[in-house]
Amino acid sequence: MAKTQLNVRVDEDTARAARERALERGMSVNRYIEELVRQDTGEAGHTFVEAAADFMKQYESVFAEEFGTAREGRTQSPRERRGEGKSLSR
CATH class of the missing domain: 1.10.1220 (Arc Repressor Mutant)
Known part of the structure; x- marks a missing residue:
């Protein structure tokens, strides 16, 4: 511009x-x-929203690896991955 x-x-x-x-x-x-x-x-x-979306696209695989992959339309919480119960989030 x-x-x-x-x-x-x-x-x-x-x-x-x-x-x-x-x-x-x-x-x-x-x-x-x-x-x-x-x-x-x-x-x-x-x-800001556009930059955040670009950031998430760029690092999507890193987040998926760190926090788990989507299951049944949602991602497991750290507690679920440790076997400490179900998350309330969807």
């Missing part, structure tokens, strides 16, 4: 806070402001 320059004026306390927060998060002030606007417009939530 093409970038557009946007100039804004804020008081010094706001500018300082933006710089500090961006630094804490390891990102530029531009990226920090962009993230805030995306969150405000709801795009960040959608982006």
